[in-house]
Amino acid sequence: MILDDPEKLGALDAGGMFGSIAAAAAQVDAAWQARHALALPENARFIDKIVVAALGDAAAAAALFAALVADSLNVPIAVCRGYELPAYADGQATLVVLLDHSGDTEETFSAFELADARGAQLLAITSGGALAEYAERSGAALWRYALDGAARRAFYTQVTLLFALVERLGLVRDPSAAVQESVAQLNAGAQQLGIARAPTQNPAKRLAAQLIGRLPVIYGAGFMAAVARRWQLSLQQNAKTLALCDELPDLDYNLLQGLANLPDSIRIAAVSLAAPHHDHPRVALRQELTRRALMEAGFVPDTVQGAGESALAQALTAVQYGDFVSCYLAALYQSDPTPTPAIGQLIDHLRSAR
Secondary structure (H helix, E strand, O other), rough: HHHHHHHHHHOOOOOOHHHHHHHHHHHHHHHHHHHHHHHOOOOOHHHOEEEEEOHHHHHHHHHHHHOOOOOOOOOOOOOOOOOOOOOOOOOOOOEEEEEEOOOOHHHHHHHHHHHHHOOOEEEEEEEEEHHHHHHHHHHHHEOOOOOOOOOOHHHHHHHHHHHHHHHOOOOOOOHHHHHHHHHHHHHHHHHOOOOOOOOOOOOOHHHHHHHOEEEEEEEOOOOOHHHHHHHHHHHHHHHOOOOOEEEHHHHOOOOHHOOOOOOOOEEEEEEEOOOOOOOOHHHHHHHHHHHHHHOOOOOOOOEEEOHHHHHHHHHHHHHHHHHHHHHHHHHOOHHHOOOOHHHHHHHHHHOOOO
Protein backbone atom coordinates (compact mmCIF):
# COMPACT_ATOMS: atom_id res chain seq x y z
CA MET A 1 0.00 0.00 0.00
CA ILE A 2 1.05 3.58 -0.62
CA LEU A 3 0.89 4.32 3.12
CA ASP A 4 3.90 2.03 3.59
CA ASP A 5 6.04 4.13 1.26
CA PRO A 6 7.04 7.66 2.41
CA GLU A 7 8.64 8.35 -0.97
CA LYS A 8 5.39 7.65 -2.83
CA LEU A 9 3.42 9.69 -0.32
CA GLY A 10 5.76 12.62 -0.85
CA ALA A 11 5.56 12.33 -4.62
CA LEU A 12 1.76 12.39 -4.55
CA ASP A 13 1.75 15.39 -2.19
CA ALA A 14 3.01 17.92 -4.73
CA GLY A 15 1.55 20.81 -2.74
CA GLY A 16 3.43 19.93 0.44
CA MET A 17 0.42 19.48 2.71
CA PHE A 18 2.11 16.81 4.84
CA GLY A 19 4.99 19.18 5.54
CA SER A 20 2.57 21.93 6.52
CA ILE A 21 0.80 19.68 9.04
CA ALA A 22 4.12 18.54 10.46
CA ALA A 23 5.04 22.22 10.93
CA ALA A 24 1.94 22.98 13.03
CA ALA A 25 4.05 23.40 16.17
CA ALA A 26 6.29 25.94 14.45
CA GLN A 27 3.21 27.89 13.31
CA VAL A 28 1.85 28.09 16.84
CA ASP A 29 5.19 29.07 18.32
CA ALA A 30 5.90 31.75 15.68
CA ALA A 31 2.45 33.32 16.02
CA TRP A 32 2.69 33.43 19.80
CA GLN A 33 6.20 34.90 19.80
CA ALA A 34 5.09 37.67 17.43
CA ARG A 35 2.12 38.82 19.49
CA HIS A 36 3.72 41.78 21.29
CA ALA A 37 4.84 43.36 18.02
CA LEU A 38 1.27 43.50 16.70
CA ALA A 39 -0.69 46.74 17.11
CA LEU A 40 -4.11 46.71 18.75
CA PRO A 41 -7.03 48.94 17.72
CA GLU A 42 -6.71 52.22 19.57
CA ASN A 43 -9.67 51.76 21.93
CA ALA A 44 -9.82 47.96 21.95
CA ARG A 45 -9.69 47.72 25.76
CA PHE A 46 -13.15 49.30 25.97
CA ILE A 47 -14.98 46.69 23.90
CA ASP A 48 -17.87 44.65 25.28
CA LYS A 49 -18.22 42.14 22.43
CA ILE A 50 -16.19 40.52 19.66
CA VAL A 51 -17.45 39.56 16.22
CA VAL A 52 -15.23 37.48 13.94
CA ALA A 53 -16.06 37.62 10.23
CA ALA A 54 -14.63 34.57 8.48
CA LEU A 55 -15.37 31.78 6.00
CA GLY A 56 -14.38 28.15 5.68
CA ASP A 57 -11.27 27.12 7.61
CA ALA A 58 -10.87 30.61 9.08
CA ALA A 59 -14.40 30.37 10.47
CA ALA A 60 -13.55 26.92 11.84
CA ALA A 61 -10.47 28.40 13.54
CA ALA A 62 -12.60 31.19 15.03
CA ALA A 63 -15.24 28.72 16.21
CA LEU A 64 -12.62 26.56 17.91
CA PHE A 65 -11.11 29.62 19.60
CA ALA A 66 -14.55 30.76 20.80
CA ALA A 67 -15.28 27.29 22.21
CA LEU A 68 -11.93 27.15 24.02
CA VAL A 69 -12.40 30.50 25.77
CA ALA A 70 -16.13 30.13 26.45
CA ASP A 71 -15.60 29.31 30.12
CA SER A 72 -13.11 32.10 30.80
CA LEU A 73 -13.92 35.07 28.57
CA ASN A 74 -16.48 37.49 29.97
CA VAL A 75 -17.39 39.15 26.66
CA PRO A 76 -19.51 37.41 24.01
CA ILE A 77 -17.97 36.21 20.75
CA ALA A 78 -19.91 35.63 17.53
CA VAL A 79 -18.60 34.07 14.32
CA CYS A 80 -20.22 35.41 11.16
CA ARG A 81 -19.93 33.38 7.96
CA GLY A 82 -21.32 35.66 5.27
CA TYR A 83 -21.62 39.10 3.74
CA GLU A 84 -23.59 40.69 6.58
CA LEU A 85 -23.04 41.41 10.26
CA PRO A 86 -25.59 41.29 13.09
CA ALA A 87 -27.20 44.57 14.10
CA TYR A 88 -25.33 44.59 17.42
CA ALA A 89 -21.97 44.76 15.58
CA ASP A 90 -22.06 48.53 15.73
CA GLY A 91 -19.99 51.30 17.28
CA GLN A 92 -16.79 51.50 19.31
CA ALA A 93 -17.91 48.92 21.86
CA THR A 94 -17.69 46.22 19.19
CA LEU A 95 -14.43 44.75 17.93
CA VAL A 96 -14.87 43.20 14.50
CA VAL A 97 -12.06 40.84 13.58
CA LEU A 98 -11.70 40.12 9.87
CA LEU A 99 -10.02 36.71 9.67
CA ASP A 100 -9.08 35.69 6.13
CA HIS A 101 -5.93 33.96 4.95
CA SER A 102 -5.84 35.22 1.37
CA GLY A 103 -7.37 38.60 2.13
CA ASP A 104 -9.47 38.28 -1.04
CA THR A 105 -12.57 36.45 0.22
CA GLU A 106 -15.45 38.63 -0.93
CA GLU A 107 -17.79 37.80 1.97
CA THR A 108 -15.22 38.82 4.58
CA PHE A 109 -14.32 41.96 2.63
CA SER A 110 -18.01 42.91 2.50
CA ALA A 111 -18.24 42.49 6.28
CA PHE A 112 -15.14 44.68 6.65
CA GLU A 113 -16.70 47.54 4.67
CA LEU A 114 -19.94 47.24 6.65
CA ALA A 115 -18.15 47.25 10.02
CA ASP A 116 -16.08 50.25 8.96
CA ALA A 117 -19.21 52.16 7.92
CA ARG A 118 -20.83 51.40 11.28
CA GLY A 119 -17.87 52.76 13.22
CA ALA A 120 -16.86 49.50 14.85
CA GLN A 121 -13.30 48.89 15.95
CA LEU A 122 -11.48 46.84 13.35
CA LEU A 123 -8.71 44.25 13.25
CA ALA A 124 -7.73 42.44 10.07
CA ILE A 125 -5.77 39.18 10.44
CA THR A 126 -4.51 38.00 7.07
CA SER A 127 -1.51 37.17 4.93
CA GLY A 128 -2.26 40.02 2.52
CA GLY A 129 -4.64 40.68 -0.38
CA ALA A 130 -7.34 43.32 -0.66
CA LEU A 131 -8.13 42.99 3.03
CA ALA A 132 -4.64 44.12 4.03
CA GLU A 133 -4.72 46.97 1.52
CA TYR A 134 -8.09 48.21 2.76
CA ALA A 135 -6.94 47.99 6.38
CA GLU A 136 -3.88 50.09 5.62
CA ARG A 137 -5.93 52.71 3.75
CA SER A 138 -8.65 52.92 6.39
CA GLY A 139 -6.28 52.98 9.36
CA ALA A 140 -7.61 49.73 10.79
CA ALA A 141 -5.31 47.54 12.87
CA LEU A 142 -3.60 44.90 10.74
CA TRP A 143 -2.00 41.66 11.88
CA ARG A 144 -0.21 40.32 8.86
CA TYR A 145 1.44 36.90 8.94
CA ALA A 146 3.78 35.33 6.39
CA LEU A 147 2.37 32.00 5.28
CA ASP A 148 1.84 30.87 1.71
CA GLY A 149 -0.46 28.27 0.21
CA ALA A 150 -3.98 26.99 0.82
CA ALA A 151 -6.09 28.72 3.46
CA ARG A 152 -6.38 25.58 5.58
CA ARG A 153 -2.61 25.69 6.20
CA ALA A 154 -3.11 28.81 8.32
CA PHE A 155 -5.49 27.21 10.83
CA TYR A 156 -2.94 26.84 13.66
CA THR A 157 -1.62 30.37 13.12
CA GLN A 158 -5.12 31.85 13.16
CA VAL A 159 -6.20 30.08 16.36
CA THR A 160 -3.01 31.20 18.09
CA LEU A 161 -3.35 34.83 16.97
CA LEU A 162 -6.91 34.94 18.28
CA PHE A 163 -5.61 33.73 21.63
CA ALA A 164 -2.91 36.39 21.43
CA LEU A 165 -5.59 39.02 20.87
CA VAL A 166 -7.60 38.28 24.01
CA GLU A 167 -4.39 37.87 26.02
CA ARG A 168 -3.16 41.27 24.85
CA LEU A 169 -6.53 42.79 25.76
CA GLY A 170 -6.33 41.32 29.25
CA LEU A 171 -9.54 39.35 28.75
CA VAL A 172 -8.10 35.95 29.74
CA ARG A 173 -5.39 34.65 32.00
CA ASP A 174 -2.00 34.28 30.37
CA PRO A 175 -2.27 31.10 28.23
CA SER A 176 1.48 30.88 27.59
CA ALA A 177 1.81 27.55 29.44
CA ALA A 178 -0.96 26.02 27.35
CA VAL A 179 0.61 27.38 24.17
CA GLN A 180 3.99 25.90 25.04
CA GLU A 181 2.39 22.56 25.90
CA SER A 182 0.62 22.66 22.54
CA VAL A 183 3.91 23.25 20.73
CA ALA A 184 5.50 20.25 22.48
CA GLN A 185 2.52 17.97 21.84
CA LEU A 186 2.22 19.03 18.19
CA ASN A 187 5.91 18.23 17.69
CA ALA A 188 5.33 14.82 19.25
CA GLY A 189 2.28 14.32 17.04
CA ALA A 190 4.28 15.10 13.92
CA GLN A 191 6.68 12.32 14.87
CA GLN A 192 4.01 9.79 15.77
CA LEU A 193 1.64 10.47 12.87
CA GLY A 194 4.04 11.63 10.14
CA ILE A 195 4.70 9.92 6.82
CA ALA A 196 7.92 8.23 8.01
CA ARG A 197 6.04 6.21 10.66
CA ALA A 198 4.86 2.80 9.39
CA PRO A 199 1.11 2.05 9.36
CA THR A 200 1.53 -0.56 12.10
CA GLN A 201 2.77 2.22 14.41
CA ASN A 202 0.77 5.10 12.96
CA PRO A 203 -2.87 5.33 14.11
CA ALA A 204 -3.68 8.10 11.61
CA LYS A 205 -2.69 5.84 8.70
CA ARG A 206 -4.74 2.97 10.12
CA LEU A 207 -7.80 5.17 10.57
CA ALA A 208 -7.49 6.52 7.03
CA ALA A 209 -7.51 2.96 5.70
CA GLN A 210 -10.76 2.31 7.58
CA LEU A 211 -12.43 5.33 5.94
CA ILE A 212 -12.00 4.15 2.35
CA GLY A 213 -15.37 3.91 0.62
CA ARG A 214 -17.23 5.06 3.70
CA LEU A 215 -18.99 8.25 4.78
CA PRO A 216 -17.06 9.67 7.75
CA VAL A 217 -19.21 11.01 10.60
CA ILE A 218 -17.10 12.92 13.11
CA TYR A 219 -18.51 14.06 16.44
CA GLY A 220 -17.47 15.46 19.81
CA ALA A 221 -18.72 17.58 22.70
CA GLY A 222 -17.73 21.06 23.87
CA PHE A 223 -14.68 22.36 22.04
CA MET A 224 -14.22 18.96 20.39
CA ALA A 225 -17.39 19.69 18.40
CA ALA A 226 -15.47 22.57 16.80
CA VAL A 227 -12.56 20.19 16.17
CA ALA A 228 -15.02 17.81 14.47
CA ARG A 229 -15.96 20.64 12.10
CA ARG A 230 -12.29 21.06 11.17
CA TRP A 231 -12.05 17.30 10.53
CA GLN A 232 -15.03 17.59 8.20
CA LEU A 233 -13.44 20.44 6.23
CA SER A 234 -10.07 18.67 6.00
CA LEU A 235 -11.62 15.42 4.79
CA GLN A 236 -13.64 17.25 2.17
CA GLN A 237 -10.83 19.49 0.91
CA ASN A 238 -7.82 17.20 1.28
CA ALA A 239 -9.36 13.77 0.59
CA LYS A 240 -12.07 15.15 -1.71
CA THR A 241 -14.70 13.00 -0.01
CA LEU A 242 -17.98 13.90 1.64
CA ALA A 243 -17.90 13.97 5.44
CA LEU A 244 -20.36 14.91 8.17
CA CYS A 245 -19.83 16.34 11.65
CA ASP A 246 -22.12 16.48 14.66
CA GLU A 247 -22.13 17.50 18.32
CA LEU A 248 -22.89 15.71 21.53
CA PRO A 249 -25.29 15.74 23.28
CA ASP A 250 -27.47 17.03 20.41
CA LEU A 251 -26.38 14.12 18.19
CA ASP A 252 -28.18 11.65 20.47
CA TYR A 253 -31.52 13.30 19.77
CA ASN A 254 -31.11 13.38 16.00
CA LEU A 255 -28.44 11.39 14.18
CA LEU A 256 -28.96 8.08 15.98
CA GLN A 257 -32.60 7.93 14.95
CA GLY A 258 -31.62 8.82 11.40
CA LEU A 259 -29.73 5.53 11.11
CA ALA A 260 -32.96 3.51 11.28
CA ASN A 261 -33.67 3.67 7.55
CA LEU A 262 -30.13 4.21 6.25
CA PRO A 263 -29.85 2.83 2.69
CA ASP A 264 -27.70 -0.28 2.40
CA SER A 265 -25.54 1.52 -0.17
CA ILE A 266 -24.37 4.05 2.44
CA ARG A 267 -21.70 2.81 4.81
CA ILE A 268 -20.64 5.22 7.52
CA ALA A 269 -17.46 5.32 9.58
CA ALA A 270 -18.02 7.07 12.91
CA VAL A 271 -15.17 8.82 14.75
CA SER A 272 -15.66 10.12 18.28
CA LEU A 273 -13.41 12.94 19.50
CA ALA A 274 -12.82 13.00 23.25
CA ALA A 275 -11.21 15.56 25.59
CA PRO A 276 -10.02 13.79 28.74
CA HIS A 277 -10.55 15.87 31.91
CA HIS A 278 -12.38 18.56 29.92
CA ASP A 279 -15.59 16.89 28.74
CA HIS A 280 -18.62 17.34 30.98
CA PRO A 281 -18.99 14.37 33.38
CA ARG A 282 -22.18 13.26 31.64
CA VAL A 283 -20.49 13.32 28.25
CA ALA A 284 -18.40 10.25 29.10
CA LEU A 285 -21.64 8.32 29.69
CA ARG A 286 -23.13 9.70 26.48
CA GLN A 287 -20.01 8.69 24.55
CA GLU A 288 -20.39 5.11 25.78
CA LEU A 289 -24.15 4.96 25.14
CA THR A 290 -23.69 6.50 21.69
CA ARG A 291 -20.99 3.96 20.92
CA ARG A 292 -23.31 1.12 21.89
CA ALA A 293 -26.13 2.53 19.76
CA LEU A 294 -23.84 2.82 16.75
CA MET A 295 -22.60 -0.73 17.22
CA GLU A 296 -26.18 -1.98 17.43
CA ALA A 297 -26.81 -0.22 14.11
CA GLY A 298 -23.85 -2.08 12.61
CA PHE A 299 -21.09 0.53 12.93
CA VAL A 300 -18.02 0.36 15.15
CA PRO A 301 -16.88 3.90 16.01
CA ASP A 302 -13.24 4.84 16.49
CA THR A 303 -12.22 7.18 19.31
CA VAL A 304 -9.54 9.86 19.04
CA GLN A 305 -8.35 11.69 22.13
CA GLY A 306 -6.47 14.97 22.25
CA ALA A 307 -2.96 14.84 23.71
CA GLY A 308 -1.72 16.85 26.68
CA GLU A 309 -3.50 18.35 29.67
CA SER A 310 -4.70 21.79 28.57
CA ALA A 311 -7.80 22.24 26.44
CA LEU A 312 -5.73 24.08 23.82
CA ALA A 313 -3.21 21.25 23.49
CA GLN A 314 -5.92 18.62 23.29
CA ALA A 315 -7.84 20.59 20.66
CA LEU A 316 -4.87 21.36 18.41
CA THR A 317 -3.43 17.84 18.57
CA ALA A 318 -6.85 16.42 17.68
CA VAL A 319 -6.95 18.81 14.71
CA GLN A 320 -3.49 17.68 13.64
CA TYR A 321 -4.56 14.05 13.89
CA GLY A 322 -7.52 14.73 11.60
CA ASP A 323 -5.36 16.67 9.15
CA PHE A 324 -3.00 13.70 8.84
CA VAL A 325 -5.91 11.28 8.43
CA SER A 326 -7.39 13.39 5.63
CA CYS A 327 -4.10 13.50 3.73
CA TYR A 328 -3.53 9.75 4.09
CA LEU A 329 -7.05 9.18 2.81
CA ALA A 330 -6.26 11.47 -0.12
CA ALA A 331 -3.25 9.28 -0.91
CA LEU A 332 -5.42 6.15 -0.79
CA TYR A 333 -7.74 7.84 -3.29
CA GLN A 334 -4.67 8.75 -5.40
CA SER A 335 -5.29 12.48 -4.91
CA ASP A 336 -2.95 15.37 -4.19
CA PRO A 337 -4.45 16.84 -1.01
CA THR A 338 -3.67 20.47 -1.82
CA PRO A 339 -5.60 21.45 -5.01
CA THR A 340 -9.31 22.26 -4.66
CA PRO A 341 -10.41 22.83 -8.28
CA ALA A 342 -14.15 22.79 -7.58
CA ILE A 343 -13.80 25.63 -5.07
CA GLY A 344 -11.58 27.57 -7.44
CA GLN A 345 -14.10 27.20 -10.25
CA LEU A 346 -16.92 28.52 -8.06
CA ILE A 347 -14.84 31.53 -7.02
CA ASP A 348 -14.03 32.26 -10.68
CA HIS A 349 -17.74 32.20 -11.54
CA LEU A 350 -18.50 34.59 -8.67
CA ARG A 351 -15.81 37.03 -9.81
CA SER A 352 -16.95 36.94 -13.42
CA ALA A 353 -20.54 37.69 -12.37
CA ARG A 354 -19.67 41.00 -10.67
